[in-house]
Structure formats: C-alpha cells, structure tokens
Amino acid sequence: MSAALEFETYNxxxxxxxxYASAVDANDWGAxxxxxxxxxxxxxxxxxxxxxxxxxATLSFESKGMLKDRAYGIxxxxxHDPYYQRHIVGAPLILSASDAxxxxxxxxxxxxxxxxxxxxxxxAGRYIDTIVRTSEGLxxxxxxCIYDSEMIPNSIIYPx
Amino acid sequence: MNxxxxxxEPHGLDWFQNGTSRIPFRVYTDAELxxxxxxxxxxxxxxxxxxxxxxxxxxGDFKRTVIGERSVVMTRSEDGSVNVVENVCAxxxxxxxxxxxxxxxxxxxxxxxxxxxxxxxxxxxxFRRGVKQAGKxxxxxxxxFKTEEHGLNKLRVxxxxxxxxxTFDHAMESFEDFVGSTVLGYFDRMFDxxxxxxxxxxxxxxxxxxKLMQENIKDPYHPGLLHTWFVTFGLxxxxxxxxxxxxxxxxxxxxISTRGNAQAANEVSKVSSFKETMKLxxxxxxxxxxxxxxxxxxxxxxxxxxxxxxxxxxNSVSTRHIQPRGNGExxxxxxxxxxxxxxxxxxxxxxxxxxxxxxxxxxxxxxGEVIELSQKGFEQKPEHRTLAELGGREVGDTDxxxxxxxxxxxxxxxxxxxxx
Ligand code: FES
Ligand SMILES: [Fe+2]
Numbered sequence: 001m002s003a004a005l006e007f008e009t010y011n012x013x014x015x016x017x018x019x020y021a022s023a024v025d026a027n028d029w030g031a032x033x034x035x036x037x038x039x040x041x042x043x044x045x046x047x048x049x050x051x052x053x054x055x056x057a058t059l060s061f062e063s064k065g066m067l068k069d070r071a072y073g074i075x076x077x078x079x080h081d082p083y084y085q086r087h088i089v090g091a092p093l094i095l096s097a098s099d100a101x102x103x104x105x106x107x108x109x110x111x112x113x114x115x116x117x118x119x120x121x122x123x124a125g126r127y128i129d130t131i132v133r134t135s136e137g138l139x140x141x142x143x144x145c146i147y148d149s150e151m152i153p154n155s156i157i158y159p160x
Numbered sequence: 161m162n163x164x165x166x167x168x169e170p171h172g173l174d175w176f177q178n179g180t181s182r183i184p185f186r187v188y189t190d191a192e193l194x195x196x197x198x199x200x201x202x203x204x205x206x207x208x209x210x211x212x213x214x215x216x217x218x219x220g221d222f223k224r225t226v227i228g229e230r231s232v233v234m235t236r237s238e239d240g241s242v243n244v245v246e247n248v249c250a251x252x253x254x255x256x257x258x259x260x261x262x263x264x265x266x267x268x269x270x271x272x273x274x275x276x277x278x279x280x281x282x283x284x285x286x287f288r289r290g291v292k293q294a295g296k297x298x299x300x301x302x303x304x305f306k307t308e309e310h311g312l313n314k315l316r317v318x319x320x321x322x323x324x325x326x327t328f329d330h331a332m333e334s335f336e337d338f339v340g341s342t343v344l345g346y347f348d349r350m351f352d353x354x355x356x357x358x359x360x361x362x363x364x365x366x367x368x369x370x371k372l373m374q375e376n377i378k379d380p381y382h383p384g385l386l387h388t389w390f391v392t393f394g395l396x397x398x399x400x401x402x403x404x405x406x407x408x409x410x411x412x413x414x415x416i417s418t419r420g421n422a423q424a425a426n427e428v429s430k431v432s433s434f435k436e437t438m439k440l441x442x443x444x445x446x447x448x449x450x451x452x453x454x455x456x457x458x459x460x461x462x463x464x465x466x467x468x469x470x471x472x473x474x475n476s477v478s479t480r481h482i483q484p485r486g487n488g489e490x491x492x493x494x495x496x497x498x499x500x501x502x503x504x505x506x507x508x509x510x511x512x513x514x515x516x517x518x519x520x521x522x523x524x525x526x527x528g529e530v531i532e533l534s535q536k537g538f539e540q541k542p543e544h545r546t547l548a549e550l551g552g553r554e555v556g557d558t559d560x561x562x563x564x565x566x567x568x569x570x571x572x573x574x575x576x577x578x579x580x
Contacts, residue, residue, distance in 0.1 A: 009396055018419055032202075032575075046360075046361065046362065046363065048260075048361060049360035049361060050358075052261075052360075054358060054359060054360030054361070055360060055507075055511055056359040056360025056361065056496045056514060057360075057511075057513060057514075058362055058411045058518055058519060059515055059520045060511060060512070060514075060515060061442075062442075062444070062512075063441075063442050063444075064441075065440075065442035066439030066441065066442040066445065066515075067248060068441040068442075068447065069440050069441050069442060070442075070522075073389055073522050076388070077387075077388035077389040077392055078388075078389070078522065078525055078526055078529070079386060079388075079520070079526040079529060080525065080526065080529045081529055081532065081533065085372060112298070127512055134273065134344050142474070150363060150520040151363050151364060151365040151491065152362070152363065152364040152365070152520075152527065153364075154364060154365065154367065154519070154528045154532055155364065155525040155526075155528045156365050156519055156520040156525070157520070
C-alpha cells in the first residue's frame with residue numbers, strides 16, 4: 001500500500017508532522033488545535049498502559065473542544081516552571097492508506113530546556129496516527145503519543 | 161521579626177515555641193535525617209501500601225513495587241493468598257525480580273538458580289548435595305544447611321477492601337489499629353468490598369522531598385489559589401462544606417468536602433463560573449454523576465502516612481503511591497481504578513475526569529511543580545524554616561478548610577517518632 005502512495009500524499013503527511021511539531025514547539029496552541037478535525041482523539045499514554053490494554057492515558061481528549069480547553073488551561077490556569085520543548089520526529093511509516101484515511105506511525109523525541117538549565121530528553125515514544133483529507137488539507141483524526149519514558153520528569157504541561 | 165537563633169546539637173532541630181507551626185527546612189534537605197525516616201516510618205511500625213488485589217487476580221500473578229527504597233514483590237500464591245517478599249535473593253543478595261508484573265509458578269534467581277515458592281520459601285538449591293565425580297562427592301552445601309532457614313524475607317501482609325499493605329515489622333499493631341477508626345471509616349467508604357477494576361497507571365518523578373506530597377494533600381489552603389482551573393470551572397468554592405479529620409496520632413488525615421448543590425448534578429455540568437463567560441468547550445470533563453457510596457461528600461482525600469494517598473475527587477478514584485529516592489526526590493505512582501459494577505458510561509466518566517489529575521492533570525500538574533520549587537527554596541537556605549500557621553499554631557480537627565492544621569499534626573507525629 002505504501003508503495004502505491006504517491007509522493008504528493010507522502011509529502012503532505014510529512015508536512016503535517018512538521019507543522020504539528022512547529023506548533024507545539026512554538027507554544028502556538030491555536031495552530032496545534034488546527035492540526036485536528038473537529039471529531040478527533042488525542043492521547044498521551046504510557047506504553048505500559050497501551051500494551052497491557054489499560055485504558056488510562058496521561059491525557060485523553062475526545063474532541064477539538066477538549067483540545068481548546070487544554071489550550072486555555074495551559075495559557076490561563078496551569079502553573080508551571082517555564083520551559084521550551086523541541087520535537088524531533090522520525091520519518092512516517094505508512095501502515096495503510098485509503099479514501100477513509102491514512103494510518104501511520106512516527107518515532108519522536110521531545111527535548112525539554114528549562115531556563116538556566118541544560119537540555120534533557122523529556123519524553124520519547126511513538127505517534128500512532130490516523131490522518132484524513134479535508135478541504136483544508138490533511139488533519140489528524142487520531143493522534144496517540146505512546147511514550148516509552150517510564151517516568152515523567154515531574155509534569156507534562158504542553159502537548160507532546 | 162525576631163528570629164531565634166539556637167545553636168543546634170548535631171542532629172537537633174530548632175522548633176519555634178517547641179511546636180510544629182514552623183518547620184525547619186532541614187527536614188527536607190538532610191540526607192542523614194532521610195535515612196532515619198526510612199527506618200522509622202517505612203521499615204518499622206507502619207503499614208505501607210504495596211498495591212491492589214485486582215493487580216494480581218490469579219494464582220501466580222505478581223507485581224514488583226517498593227516500600228520506602230526497598231524493592232518488594234507482591235504475589236498471589238496457589239492457595240489464593242497475597243504475599244509480599246523482599247526482592248533480595250537469600251543466596252548472595254541479587255535483586256532477582258526485574259519484570260514489573262507477570263505470572264510465575266515460582267521465582268528463580270538467575271545468578272545460581274535458587275528457586276522460591278510464591279510465598280518466598282526456598283525450594284531448590286543447585287548442587288546442594290554436591291557433584292559426584294569419580295566415586296567422590298565434590299562440594300555441596302554444609303550438612304547443617306536447612307532450606308527452611310533461607311527463604312526470602314517475608315513481610316507481614318494486611319488486605320482490606322482489596323487494598324494490600326505490608327510491613328517488615330512483624331511485631332506492629334494491626335492495620336485497623338494503625339489507621340484508627342476515624343480515617344478507617346473513610347478508607348472503607350472507598351474500598352467497600354466491591355471488586356476493583358484497574359484502569360491504568362501514571363508515573364512521575366518529582367524532584368522534592370517525599371513529605372511534601374503528604375503535606376500537599378494535607379493542605380486545603382492551596383487548591384482554591386494554586387489550582388485556578390478548579391475555581392474557574394466551579395469545582396472548588398469557598399462555600400463548600402468541609403471537614404478535616406485525623407487519627408489520634410495526627411499522622412493520617414481525611415479532607416472531606418461537599419460541593420454546594422452536590423445533589424443538583426446539572427448545576428455542576430453547567431460549568432458556569434464566577435467569570436460568567438468562562439465555559440468549557442467540552443463539558444464532558446465535568447460530567448459528574450453522584451454515586452451512592454459517596455454518602456454525601458463529593459471529594460475525600462485521605463493521606464495514610466507515610467506511603468499513600470487515596471483519592472476520590474468526584475467520579476475519579478485512584479491510589480497515589482509515594483516512593484522516596486533520597487531526601488530530594490520521589491517517584492509518585494498513580495493507579496486509577498473503577499469498580500466491578502461500573503457501567504461502561506461510568507468507566508468512561510472516570511477516565512475523562514482523570515484528565516484533571518495525574519502528572520499532566522488540569523489540577524495536579526501544578527502540585528508537582530510547586531513541590532519541586534519548594535525543594536529548591538529549602539536547598540538554598542537549609543537553616544531557615546517554613547511557616548504553617550494558618551488557623552493558628554495548634555493541631556486539631558476542623559469543620560473548615562482555612563487552616564494548615566494537618567501539616568502541623570503530621571510534624572507533631574514526626575517529632576515524636578524521630579525524637580527531634
Ligand atoms: S544470588 Fe541468587 S542464586 Fe545466587
Ligand atoms: Fe493540589
């Protein structure tokens with residue numbers, strides 16, 4: 001299937017991944033929300049829960065509205081030590097592609113830099129995505145961030 | 161402000177008016193005090209949390225965890241009983257269990273293949289009777305070696321309502337006496353005998369002293385101030401009916417609160433706030449449905465000293481396990497669960513509300529952050545002290561939240577046990 005995927009579509013997937021990383025690393029929560037369709041699912045889940053079939057996620061949002069609520073929480077209500085984050089996203093592995101959507105995966109590493117501190121690996125894992133075509137280009141219908149990192153270094157404030 | 165400067169004995173601490181309303185920073189920064197805390201609170205005379213029976217439902221199931229800084233394994237043996245053994249091989253001390261969970265017929269230490277039953281009894285020692293070679297027996301264990309004397313270190317275990325506690329201290333009081341009747345009532349309210357259903361885990365490492373997490377849940381001063389989200393969306397209000405209750409030693413506590421209008425669930429889900437315009441885009445985060453077992457209170461946070469916090473915040477229930485790592489850091493492991501008789505809708509609701517709690521939660525992420533930054537403050541000025549005098553300098557139960565009495569109570573107990 002992936003062999004049949006035209007370059008144009010593959011390139012658009014890579015662009016979506018890059019746009020997403022750029023949004024979350026620039027604290028542009030509006031642009032982050034815009035990477036999703038209205039009826040979307042976004043989850044940050046420990047690999048342990050994912051593999052053992054436990055439904056609990058560290059964050060689990062089931063609509064664009066919930067993403068907007070998170071964006072509001074980050075901007076207005078959550079106290080946290082300031083930090084930068086930097087996403088390094090691997091090449092997407094296309095698992096299937098049809099008119100209904102594209103299923104793909106990509107490895108990621110998020111590096112956190114606190115003010116006056118060294119940069120450290122914050123979270124490492126794998127995106128498991130379902131991407132759909134819309135009039136505004138490709139968007140996430142589902143984005144799961146399944147992380148290997150056994151310990152969250154204190155807290156996760158920004159989206160991964 | 162008059163600061164009393166008293167020359168300290170080697171391990172003495174200066175307590176304002178010999179009370180606990182001002183807590184020396186040194187209780188958070190001193191590595192030697194930490195070692196004594198582990199001995200006094202985690203390794204003797206206290207029942208420590210190890211897990212939920214639902215994590216090991218079948219014979220052979222095990223879960224590796226820690227008590228204080230010692231690795232232990234909780235198992236269910238063939239006869240259905242729950243056992244806790246220390247994760248140190250009786251031979252030469254290897255931490256033999258590395259999987260965090262699984263199912264085994266026995267434990268075999270990889271180093272020299274000593275094998276143990278799930279209860280920790282030693283059953284097999286390779287070459288125990290030596291190796292026969294050319295008509296002669298070489299090696300073997302001494303004739304007086306008895307397997308019965310070399311099992312794993314077995315802890316005493318208490319289970320209640322599906323929750324498992326253990327202690328290295330075989331002489332200590334019962335779990336029920338340890339918790340005391342007042343707090344036990346709130347324990348039983350949450351663990352009322354219904355089977356629990358594990359929803360999953362969250363694990364965070366917080367760079368702060370472990371006691372700060374106990375204090376955080378004994379501190380009703382901060383939620384309405386730090387957790388703006390709670391306030392913005394109407395979950396925390398100054399007019400909430402509240403009570404703070406402790407055991408007779410002041411070590412454990414329950415913070416009990418009841419939202420005004422708790423019965424009117426629709427009132428809650430309107431999620432209007434005092435900022436009239438603030439509405440959730442998706443109100444399902446706060447789709448609160450009162451449950452019969454609540455018996456009134458919409459939130460009860462119970463601290464069992466030293467190892468665990470029991471959380472009921474509306475429909476979200478969890479245990480939060482405190483696992484120290486030296487004086488300046490601890491791991492905090494959340495186990496979210498539901499009950500066997502939950503409808504699929506209730507499970508979904510508990511999961512949605514879990515977005516509020518945990519290492520990324522709308523109202524819990526900030527707790528870890530303030531703990532980290534408190535520790536930083538202590539480290540830079542260890543001779544200083546905190547000030548916990550809201551509601552006075554005394555210790556006692558209250559019918560309001562405008563007090564730091566539970567923190568003072570915890571340190572009254574700490575001082576008694578530590579002799580400092
Ligand atoms: S250390 Fe375990 S068998 Fe030797
Ligand atoms: Fe808090």
